[in-house]
Amino acid sequence: MTALRSRLALALALCMAAMPAHAEDEGVPYWASIDADVANMRVGPGDSYRISWVYRRPHLPVKVLRREGAWRLIEDPAGDKGWMRDLLLSRQRAAIVVGKGAAEMRAEPKSGSHLQWRVEPGVVGLLGECEAGWCQFDADGHKAFAPAERLWGTGEP
Structure with missing residues (x-):
């Protein structure tokens, strides 16, 4: 009986040790x-x-x-x-501007929308909702929409 209890205790300990990982x-x-x-x-x-x-x-x-x-x-x-x-x-969620040249920040999530400003690669900002290839991007209080492909930190990780 003692051997059975020892085996059960060992099996339980091994199971518990594997669970946290x-x-x-x-x-x-x-x-x-x-x-x-x-x-x-x-x-x-x-x-x-x-x-x-x-x-x-x-x-x-x-x-x-x-x-x-x-x-x-x-x-x-x-x-x-x-x-x-x-x-x-x-x-x-946050993102960083990547790629070559300045990224165009638009008033609405579409390429024909009013150009708000341009942001250089390396600028970090808070990330809002992303949809249809555009993401809300807040760079130090300046909010606009950026093409998702110009931001690292979007999509599935």
Whole structure:
């Protein structure tokens, strides 16, 4: 009877040990944005790991690829990957202008709409709804519509 209890306890412990890894990665990947003035990306999921990047771009969009406790494996717009504390991230959607030349920001979500202004690649802003290839984009309070292909942080992560 003791051997049976030991086997059952071992089987239960193994099942429980396997569950958090699966549960941790539920809901990933997803979009997030940096929610701090200064955020460190590390080479591993812990404060003892070396810092690989220091971000000073609030609202910079990132893709969360994996979770491990309070740490998130992220990918930035340049494709660099590393670990960041969950407290430095927000689920608020953001985007960064990409591509060559200035992106045209329109009053309505269509190419023939009134041109509001042009935005250079690298500008970060908050992302609103996206539909039919256009996204609402708020760059420091200046709101308009941008072509989705000119923004990194749109679509499925």
